[in-house]
Structures are given as C-alpha cells and as structure tokens.
Amino acid sequence: MAITTMVGARIHRREDPRLVRGHGRYADDFLRPHTAYMAVVRSPHAHARVRSIDVAEAARAPGVVAVLLAADFKKVLSGTMPVAPAFVPEKKQAPDRFPIADGEVCFQGEPVAVVIGESRYQAADAADLVQVDWEPLPVVMDILQAIEPSSPTAHAGATDNIGWDLTFSPDAEAAFAEADVVVKERILQQRLAPTPMEPRGVLAEWHDADQAMTVWMSSQNPHFIRLFIGGAMGIPENRFRVVSPDVGGGFGSKISPYPEDYLVPAASRLLGRPVKWIETRTENLQNATHGRGQVFDVEIAGNRDGKLLGLKITQYLDLGAYVGTFGAFQACACLLPGAYVWKQVASRTIGVLTNKVPTDPYRGAGRPEATHLVERMVDLFAQEIGRDPADVRRTNFITEFPHSSPFGLVYDSGNYHGSLTKALEIAGYESFRREQEEARQRGRYLGVGISTWIEICGFGPSAGTAPATGGLALTESAHVRVFPTGSVNVFVGTHSHGQGHDTTFAQIVADELGVPYDSVEIRHGDTAEGPAFGYGTYGSRSLAVGGMAVLKASHKVRDKATKIAAHLFEAAEEDVAFDQGHFYVKGSPENRKAFGEVAFAAYGAGLPESIELGLEAVAYFDPPNFVWPFGAHVCMVEVDPETGGVRLLKYVAVDDCGNVINPMIVEGQIHGGVVQGIAQALFEEVVYADDGTLRTGTLLDYSVPTASEIPTMTLDRTVTPSPTNELGVKGIGEAGTIAASGAVINAICDALAPFGIKHVDMPASPDRLWKQIQEAKA
Numbered sequence: 212m213a214i215t216t217m218v219g220a221r222i223h224r225r226e227d228p229r230l231v232r233g234h235g236r237y238a239d240d241f242l243r244p245h246t247a248y249m250a251v252v253r254s255p256h257a258h259a260r261v262r263s264i265d266v267a268e269a270a271r272a273p274g275v276v277a278v279l280l281a282a283d284f285k286k287v288l289s290g291t292m293p294v295a296p297a298f299v300p301e302k303k304q305a306p307d308r309f310p311i312a313d314g315e316v317c318f319q320g321e322p323v324a325v326v327i328g329e330s331r332y333q334a335a336d337a338a339d340l341v342q343v344d345w346e347p348l349p350v351v352m353d354i355l356q357a358i359e360p361s362s363p364t365a366h367a368g369a370t371d372n373i374g375w376d377l378t379f380s381p382d383a384e385a386a387f388a389e390a391d392v393v394v395k396e397r398i399l400q401q402r403l404a405p406t407p408m409e410p411r412g413v414l415a416e417w418h419d420a421d422q423a424m425t426v427w428m429s430s431q432n433p434h435f436i437r438l439f440i441g442g443a444m445g446i447p448e449n450r451f452r453v454v455s456p457d458v459g460g461g462f463g464s465k466i467s468p469y470p471e472d473y474l475v476p477a478a479s480r481l482l483g484r485p486v487k488w489i490e491t492r493t494e495n496l497q498n499a500t501h502g503r504g505q506v507f508d509v510e511i512a513g514n515r516d517g518k519l520l521g522l523k524i525t526q527y528l529d530l531g532a533y534v535g536t537f538g539a540f541q542a543c544a545c546l547l548p549g550a551y552v553w554k555q556v557a558s559r560t561i562g563v564l565t566n567k568v569p570t571d572p573y574r575g576a577g578r579p580e581a582t583h584l585v586e587r588m589v590d591l592f593a594q595e596i597g598r599d600p601a602d603v604r605r606t607n608f609i610t611e612f613p614h615s616s617p618f619g620l621v622y623d624s625g626n627y628h629g630s631l632t633k634a635l636e637i638a639g640y641e642s643f644r645r646e647q648e649e650a651r652q653r654g655r656y657l658g659v660g661i662s663t664w665i666e667i668c669g670f671g672p673s674a675g676t677a678p679a680t681g682g683l684a685l686t687e688s689a690h691v692r693v694f695p696t697g698s699v700n701v702f703v704g705t706h707s708h709g710q711g712h713d714t715t716f717a718q719i720v721a722d723e724l725g726v727p728y729d730s731v732e733i734r735h736g737d738t739a740e741g742p743a744f745g746y747g748t749y750g751s752r753s754l755a756v757g758g759m760a761v762l763k764a765s766h767k768v769r770d771k772a773t774k775i776a777a778h779l780f781e782a783a784e785e786d787v788a789f790d791q792g793h794f795y796v797k798g799s800p801e802n803r804k805a806f807g808e809v810a811f812a813a814y815g816a817g818l819p820e821s822i823e824l825g826l827e828a829v830a831y832f833d834p835p836n837f838v839w840p841f842g843a844h845v846c847m848v849e850v851d852p853e854t855g856g857v858r859l860l861k862y863v864a865v866d867d868c869g870n871v872i873n874p875m876i877v878e879g880q881i882h883g884g885v886v887q888g889i890a891q892a893l894f895e896e897v898v899y900a901d902d903g904t905l906r907t908g909t910l911l912d913y914s915v916p917t918a919s920e921i922p923t924m925t926l927d928r929t930v931t932p933s934p935t936n937e938l939g940v941k942g943i944g945e946a947g948t949i950a951a952s953g954a955v956i957n958a959i960c961d962a963l964a965p966f967g968i969k970h971v972d973m974p975a976s977p978d979r980l981w982k983q984i985q986e987a988k989a
C-alpha cells in the first residue's frame with residue numbers, strides 16, 4: 212500500500228516562487244544568435260480584395276532583411292490550416308485557409324505580408340511602408356443577418372454563410388404536446404477575447420545542416436503544433452522540435468495552430484536564420500481566436516407541478532471568417548440537458564461565417580453556453596408557474612447514476628441535491644428571501660440566482676473523441692524515470708499553463724512510489740523529451756486523463772521495483788510488500804529497503820537475466836468515459852434602478868470534482884473560473900463596428916476583470932468520486948466559468964422581477980439594465 216500523505220494535501224504551488232520572482236521563461240525570454248524579427252502587415256478591412264502589394268519601399272527601409280508574401284510561403288508550406296471535423300456535418304463549408312492571405316482578406320487583422328528586420332522596431336516601421344491596393348468588399352457582421360438569403364457573403368463567391376447546420380436531435384414534439392406551460396426566450400452570448408496574460412509568441416530556428424527545426428512558442432499543446440506545422444513543412448516529427456516553456460495562460464486560445472505559428476518557422480527556413488515574432492496586446496485582441504458569440508432561440512416545456520418535460524434550442528454560432536480548428540467544439544448540444552431529467556431535448560446548431568476573427572474554444576467552450584441557457588430557462592419556467600427556482604431544480608434533478616442523457620452520453624456519478632442543499636445553506640437562502648421582501652418595500656432591489664451546473668470533461672475516451680478530431684484519439688501519456696539514487700523525473704504529454712501540474716502530479720507520484728515529494732520533478736512542454744505524443748491541456752482533462760497516465764506509469768515502475776526487491780531479498784515477488792516507501796518481506800517489516808536502494812540496484816550489476824536493467828516506464832491512458840463534475844453556485848446582488856449598477860453581495864460555490872489532489876489548487880481554479888464568468892455576465896465584450904473594425908482593441912476598451920469588481924467568494928465542496936478512473940477524480944479547470952454567468956444573471960433577473968423584467972442579456976452593463984428598467988417603467 213502506498214503512503215497517502217500528499218494526495219489531498221493543501222500545499223502551495225511549487226511553481227509560484229519561481230514565477231512571482233520573475234524567473235519564469237516565456238517565449239520572449241528565448242533568443243538565438245543572429246535572430247531576425249517578424250512584423251505582420253495586416254488587413255485594415257474586414258473584407259477586401261488585394262489588387263496588388265508594393266513592397267519596394269519597405270524592402271529599402273533600414274534593417275529590412277526580407278518582405279515575404281503568400282507566394283514566398285507557398286515554396287515551403289503546403290496544404291491549408293486544419294479543421295477538426297468534430298461531428299458528421301449535414302452541411303459543411305469550411306473555407307480553406309492558407310496562413311497568409313492570397314488575394315482576399317476576410318477579417319480585420321488577417322495577414323497579407325510579413326516584414327523581417329534586424330530588430331523588432333525596424334520590422335514594425337517597415338511594415339507600415341508596405342503599400343497594399345485594397346478593393347473593399349461588402350461585409351457581413353451580424354449572424355442573424357448573415358443567414359438571410361439576401362446577405363452578402365463573408366467570402367467572395369460563396370453561396371451562403373452557413374458553415375454547418377447540424378441537427379443533433381430533431382424531436383421534442385411529444386414532450387411539448389403534453390406540457391401545461393411553454394416559455395420561449397432568445398438568449399445572447401456575447402463574443403469574448405480570452406486575453407491570457409502572456410500574448411502569443413514564436414521563435415523558430417532552421418538548422419540547415421541537420422534539415423531540422425526548433426520552435427519555441429507559447430502553446431497549450433506542443434505536440435499538436437509539431438504535427439500540424441511539421442506536416443505543412445514536410446519535416447518529420449523526429450526532426451521538428453517544439454519547446455513551449457512557461458506559458459502565461461491560454462484559456463483555450465493557445466490550442467489551435469495560428470498563421471504566425473506557420474509563418475515564423477517558414478520564414479526561418481526561407482532565410483536560413485532564426486526568426487522571432489511576439490504578439491502585441493492589440494494583435495492578441497484582434498487576431499487570437501475569440502470565444503462565444505452566439506444567439507440561442509430556446510423553448511422550455513413543463514407542467515404546473517414543476518415537472519420539466521422538453522427543451523428545444525437552435526444555436527446560431529458565429530464562426531468568424533474561417534472555421535476554427537476546434538470551432539465545432541462550441542456546439543453545445545451534449546450539455547443541454549444539464550442536471551435534469553427530460554422527456555425530450557431537441558437541438559440544432561448553425562455555424563455562421565462572418566467577417567470577424569474566427570472563434571474557437573474559450574474556457575468551457577460550449578458548456579458555459581449550454582449551462583447558461585438551461586439555468587436561465589429553468590428560472591423562467593419557475594417564474595411562469597410561480598414556484599421557487601430551487602424547488603423546480605430539486606423536482607427535476609437526476610438522482611440515479613450512471614445516467615444516460617438524451618444524447619446518449621453517460622453521466623458517471625453525481626449528487627446534485629447534496630451540492631444545492633449545501634450551497635443554499637451556506638448562502639442563507641431562506642433568510643435572504645425574507646430580507647429581499649423587506650428591501651423591496653423600501654425600494655431596494657435584491658436578487659438571488661442559482662446555477663446548478665454540470666460539465667462533461669476529461670477529454671477524452673478515444674472512442675468518443677476520435678470521430679470529432681479526425682482520428683486523433685485524445686488519450687494521454689507519461690514517462691516516469693527513476694534515477695539510480697532515487698530521484699524521479701516525470702515527463703507528461705499535458706502542458707500546464709497555470710493549472711499547477713508540477714505540484715499536483717508530483718503529489719500523485721510521491722505517494723505512489725513512496726518517495727519524498729521534493730524528489731519528484733514534473734517536466735512538460737518539450738517534444739524532444741518524454742513520450743512520443745502528448746495531447747496537451749484543455750477540456751479539464753489533465754488530471755483525469757494525464758494524471759491517470761502518470762499513475763499508471765508509476766504503477767509500472769513500482770511493479771518492476773517490487774521484482775528487483777524480491778531479487779534482493781531472495782524472496783518470491785508475491786511475498787514482498789511495499790509500504791511507506793519501503794519494501795520488505797511480508798512478516799519481517801524490520802528488514803526493509805527504501806525505494807532509493809532498490810532504484811540503485813536497478814542500475815547495478817547482478818540482476819538476473821529475467822530483470823531488465825533500469826527503472827523507468829511509459830504509460831498511455833485511454834479513459835473508459837468522460838468525467839462529469841457538478842455543483843451549485845448561488846449569487847446575491849443588489850441592482851440600483853437609478854443607475855443600472857449591479858453590486859455583488861455574496862457568491863457561494865459548492866463544487867464536486869470527485870477526489871481532490873490539492874484543495875488549494877482546486878480553489879484557485881474555481882476562483883479564476885468564476886471571475887471569468889462574472890466578467891462575462893457583467894462587463895466583458897468584444898465589440899466590432901458595423902464596418903468590421905474592432906472597437907475593443909486595447910485593454911482600455913476591452914474590460915477584463917480586476918480584484919475590485921469581484922466579491923470575496925465562499926467555496927465549499929461535496930465529494931462524489933468518479934468511477935471511471937482509479938484516482939476517482941473529475942476535472943475542475945473550467946467549472947467556475949461554466950457555472951458563474953447563470954448564477955449572476957439569474958440573480959439580476961430576480962432583483963428586477965418587480966419591474967416585470969424577465970430576462971437580461973450579457974453583459975448586464977449599467978446602461979443596458981438602466982434602459983431596460985426605463986422601458987419597463989414606461
């Protein structure tokens with residue numbers, strides 16, 4: 212039996228002392244001798260034809276090494292940027308995309324040329340001198356207008372703007388036919404910019420003598436980058452190395468390959484010297500993929516006794532100008548049923564092309580949208596039948612697990628009553644209801660909102676994910692290497708970029724091998740090290756899938772160490788016990804050998820032929836199912852009807868991610884996630900002008916949350932282990948974002964109910980609320 216002192220321990224992240232003291236190594240911290248710098252010439256138009264490009268003046272500017280256009284890149288890059296098929300489409304129109312525009316640009320910021328200079332500043336100055344003769348074309352910005360037959364198209368010559376039109380489950384008519392009550396609503400999900408602290412960046416060095424490439428970059432999954440970019444350049448994986456050192460956040464926006472990820476290595480190959488590009492903040496807001504950007508038409512049906520029967524949704528999803536590599540993962544069908552039992556759920560998703568930067572996964576990707584809409588609709592239904600929203604939830608919760616959803620997915624385990632009861636108790640729900648009533652008499656508008664969220668994560672079982680990714684099975688890998696003196700390196704295919712894997716994975720290994728936590732080092736983010744392939748960090752998969760690969764590889768190592776110990780004790784393997792980091796022969800625990808002693812023997816002389824030298828193991832883990840965390844968030848607000856301002860009074864989150872490796876890290880993940888959900892609910896939004904110009908291109912215009920907008924949160928949890936993995940864990944990295952917006956908006960709608968306001972869209976900014984209150988009063 213392994214010691215269990217580290218798993219479950221509330222210890223500080225070992226990453227932090229290095230990072231907070233400025234010793235992190237991000238993409239821009241790397242430099243190679245003789246590096247040149249890339250600046251990108253981008254389209255100022257949302258849609259235009261390129262009549263010609265005159266590079267003469269730019270090429271003559273001081274320090275300019277080269278000006279490169281699409282034709283130059285075609286010499287070293289082949290194919291188009293990847294799009295995961297995601298689901299079998301009924302109609303699919305994914306316009307091909309080469310990393311640099313050739314003749315037509317379809318969103319503001321799309322690259323048309325690059326300038327390579329001796330310094331970053333010389334490259335940027337010269338980029339301003341590239342003369343492009345543009346012929347502006349009609350733009351299409353609004354997704355509902357874009358699907359009208361009369362709409363201009365986002366791409367010249369396209370027949371329409373429909374990227375896909377998928378019906379997951381067509382029929383909820385029987386449920387609606389027997390319902391007493393039907394409520395309809397249109398729910399908006401504004402576009403959001405993921406805004407990681409560290410923007411993107413790429414440094415590439417072509418080693419001509421070896422015909423090999425090294426790329427340093429900020430990425431959530433370096434192995435994918437190696438596969439895609441190496442493939443486009445015809446460089447085999449064993450000669451294409453991607454190093455992604457410390458990564459300053461990603462929130463989903465650093466999963467897919469970007470144009471610059473191709474252009475920098477290609478430029479290095481063309482010029483025979485290292486090339487570097489570091490994104491500016493404005494480039495990040497304009498060109499990194501956005502998330503959300505959706506409109507939902509929703510209908511909910513149920514009976515007056517509170518029983519829910521049917522849900523019908525049509526999702527209009529703003530794809531932007533191209534279908535993002537994992538853009539279809541934003542289709543939210545699989546999570547629509549939420550925590551409830553339904554007779555039928557019908558869902559259709561329409562992906563719409565517009566002249567904006569493409570959307571792709573942003574923290575939660577499809578799951579915050581599904582949760583927001585089902586939690587809003589349950590509240591609207593409760594209001595319609597005059598029942599307390601908490602009671603309606605209790606009436607309809609799934610209580611038996613495993614549970615098969617209407618979409619054929621199997622929820623692994625849950626205790627939805629448990630988390631709601633706990634959250635309401637902590638929040639003081641009953642007394643708040645009384646306080647709310649009294650406050651209303653005095654002209655103050657308090658509200659409480661509940662979000663009983665669930666999530667599908669831990670991507671994923673290969674059987675479930677391979678069809679969606681085009682064959683890449685989302686499993687995970689780990690390599691545990693024990694050195695002769697007993698210290699341990701663990702190479703993992705996941706890639707922590709703020710989630711604290713160096714800490715939590717080391718906790719798992721320390722327990723499993725019975726070695727001191729400090730002697731275990733976790734390494735990731737370099738494709739030259741570790742297993743042949745890793746799948747990266749997103750979809751709250753790293754612990755439930757990657758952590759399991761780590762556990763599995765540790766098991767293999769321990770099994771081999773047991774064999775070696777048996778040899779040293781001259782005993783049969785089955786007679787050897789392992790406990791508290793020591794081996795002994797059963798019945799004689801006083802005569803023991805530490806794990807380190809056995810490791811030394813693994814590399815020494817005298818092992819029998821049946822035992823191979825060395826003590827290391829590689830393992831891949833393919834989970835049998837997704838994992839399904841859940842919880843209940845309760846938010847209390849006061850809305851000032853004179854200004855439309857919202858004050859957050861209290862925020863309670865009771866979450867359940869199964870067994871917990873490190874409670875402090877889990878709480879940190881929930882804090883960060885909730886903050887992003889609150890920000891979406893109240894103020895964050897990407898805004899484009901009608902002509903396609905981005906209006907929120909700086910952090911003065913795009914409001915990211917700061918500590919002053921966020922209340923102190925009260926966190927608690929219930930523990931319902933997942934039966935799908937030996938650790939009994941579920942993911943937590945996206946939970947807060949999935950839960951929060953519904954709780955906040957439900958609270959605001961509850962506060963404004965006396966005005967007859969039923970629904971409020973996001974962001975519920977003071978001006979939007981004030982206008983709605985004025986209209987309601989009128």
Ligand code: MCN
Binds near residue numbers: 459715940
């Ligand atoms: N953990 C735990 N016990 C559990 C569940 C998780 O101790 N039962 C720990 C894990 O070991 C890990 C952390 O919590 O250290 C998160 O684990 P997991 O839920 O597996 O999620 P991932 O590590 O796969 O992280 C992905 C998730 C996603 S999808 C986004 S988006 C996101 C997020 O994590 N982006 C982040 N958190 C972020 N945090 C930071 N700082 N920056 C981002 O860009």
